[in-house]
Amino acid sequence: MHIVDxxxxxxxxxxxxxxxxxxxxLGLRHLPLxxxxxxxxxxxxxxxxxxxxxxxxxxSVHLILNGLAGLVLGWAAFPALFVGLLLQAVFFGxxxxxxxxxxTLNIALPAVLVGLLLGPVIARSRPPVAALWxxxxxxxxxxxxxxxxAVALVLSGDEFLPAARLVFFAHLPVIAVEALLxxxxxxxxxxxxxxLFASFRKxxx
Amino acid sequence: MGHTLSGAARRLSETGAPQAEGALARVxxxxxxxxxxxxxVVTVALSTLTALLxxxxxxxxxxxxxxMPxxxxxxxxxxMDGFILFMLVLLPFTVPGEAIFTLWGLTASxxxxxxxxxxxxxANAVVLALMVLVGSMEPVTLGHALHALRCPERLVHLMMFxxxxxxxxxxxxxxxxxxxxxxxxxxxxxxxTYRSIGYxxxxxxxxxxxxxxxxxxxxxxxxxxxxxPLLERFAYARRDAVFAGAMLALCALLGAVEVLA
Numbered sequence: 001m002h003i004v005d006x007x008x009x010x011x012x013x014x015x016x017x018x019x020x021x022x023x024x025x026l027g028l029r030h031l032p033l034x035x036x037x038x039x040x041x042x043x044x045x046x047x048x049x050x051x052x053x054x055x056x057x058x059x060s061v062h063l064i065l066n067g068l069a070g071l072v073l074g075w076a077a078f079p080a081l082f083v084g085l086l087l088q089a090v091f092f093g094x095x096x097x098x099x100x101x102x103x104t105l106n107i108a109l110p111a112v113l114v115g116l117l118l119g120p121v122i123a124r125s126r127p128p129v130a131a132l133w134x135x136x137x138x139x140x141x142x143x144x145x146x147x148x149x150a151v152a153l154v155l156s157g158d159e160f161l162p163a164a165r166l167v168f169f170a171h172l173p174v175i176a177v178e179a180l181l182x183x184x185x186x187x188x189x190x191x192x193x194x195x196l197f198a199s200f201r202k203x204x205x
Numbered sequence: 206m207g208h209t210l211s212g213a214a215r216r217l218s219e220t221g222a223p224q225a226e227g228a229l230a231r232v233x234x235x236x237x238x239x240x241x242x243x244x245x246v247v248t249v250a251l252s253t254l255t256a257l258l259x260x261x262x263x264x265x266x267x268x269x270x271x272x273m274p275x276x277x278x279x280x281x282x283x284x285m286d287g288f289i290l291f292m293l294v295l296l297p298f299t300v301p302g303e304a305i306f307t308l309w310g311l312t313a314s315x316x317x318x319x320x321x322x323x324x325x326x327x328a329n330a331v332v333l334a335l336m337v338l339v340g341s342m343e344p345v346t347l348g349h350a351l352h353a354l355r356c357p358e359r360l361v362h363l364m365m366f367x368x369x370x371x372x373x374x375x376x377x378x379x380x381x382x383x384x385x386x387x388x389x390x391x392x393x394x395x396x397x398t399y400r401s402i403g404y405x406x407x408x409x410x411x412x413x414x415x416x417x418x419x420x421x422x423x424x425x426x427x428x429x430x431x432x433x434p435l436l437e438r439f440a441y442a443r444r445d446a447v448f449a450g451a452m453l454a455l456c457a458l459l460g461a462v463e464v465l466a
Binding site for chain 1: 241242245246248249278281282284285286288289291292295296298299300317320323324326327328331332333335336339340344347357359360362363364365366367368369370371373374375378392393394396398399400401402403404405406407408409410411413414415416417418420421424430431432
């Protein structure tokens with residue numbers, strides 16, 4: 001969900017940029033130099049995942065998977081998703097430049113919250129249980145993203161209120177798809193490489 | 206490198222040799238990044254139709270001076286998220302004002318239409334200038350230039366790793382996709398599809414983290430201590446001053462049009 005330049009009020013753009021800069025700085029502090037290669041490869045992984053289109057009825061949606069990013073990367077999801085959005089804006093023309101902060105906040109804040117909330121549970125539980133929690137996490141992250149987008153729009157002007165409301169309802173199927181996919185991805189990852197969800201938590205200490 | 210990002214054919218410049226095509230390509234990357242930022246801030250501040258059209262014109266002129274393929278770049282400029290398009294279409298109906306027409310009891314207003322056009326022009330002008338000025342760089346050069354502009358070192362390193370591995374992981378994704386197809390996988394709206402693509406993403410994650418472990422080991426063998434020396438040095442030359450002057454003049458002109466119009 002990329003908001004474009006010129007749509008939001010200046011206060012929202014500046015506030016978003018400040019908050020996003022804070023989040024990126026905090027995320028980098030949780031990222032020791034030793035973990036940067038892993039974070040970079042995972043960031044590339046989520047960038048690639050965002051190019052995957054999944055059929056949904058007659059249409060298709062592209063994946064965001066910010067919940068999964070938060071579960072795997074924790075606080076490091078903030079800089080990792082920021083880098084992804086920056087590259088998308090510069091090379092693909094998705095989103096914009098002045099709204100980069102707001103867009104980062106939209107995607108990364110729910111991701112980090114989900115990671116902090118559910119990450120420890122998922123690292124502990126058996127794969128089927130972890131998959132259920134991850135499904136919930138995937139749904140929460142996208143719901144959070146649509147809500148933050150809606151808040152950014154409504155703070156910019158009342159005329160966006162109907163659009164923000166419709167965007168939320170239009171994203172209900174996306175929320176379901178992301179929840180299913182996140183659950184399945186975590187189920188497989190927990191079976192194949194159980195320590196995957198602990199790797200960034202150790203480094204964060 | 207940057208094959209997925211730039212969509213360009215692989216060429217020798219991937220070995221690090223500088224590529225020079227078009228007038229803009231030789232301008233200092235730092236100047237181009239700063240110019241894109243300045244242009245974006247000025248354009249977002251504009252609100253009259255004339256000034257915004259002038260801004261889009263300026264961005265189109267930059268496109269003409271750059272080595273970017275015009276058709277593909279313009280298509281990328283116009284593409285926006287579905288929900289933004291939807292919002293723009295709704296705007297005439299949600300902004301109160303002088304009526305143009307009424308559809309199913311909803312009234313479209315001139316003010317709303319003007320606002321939608323304003324947002325559309327701003328978004329396209331900024332994104333086009335950004336792609337032309339910054340997106341035409343080798344992704345690695347972008348990393349070096351951001352480092353030279355005092356971006357946090359860890360963030361630049363993170364970006365360089367991301368850039369380096371997007372291509373590798375995209376190829377891995379396509380290999381996995383081909384092997385699914387060979388086994389008769391056909392995506393549809395069903396549980397089987399979502400589970401399979403979920404497993405695909407999970408497998409990519411596992412492989413990515415294992416790859417990153419091998420990378421770290423290999424880098425440690427070669428004396429990696431957490432820092433990558435970024436060797437590229439930029440020299441500010443006369444053509445950069447000319448470019449900076451021209452961009453400042455363009456932004457000043459846009460400001461003047463805004464005030465006068």
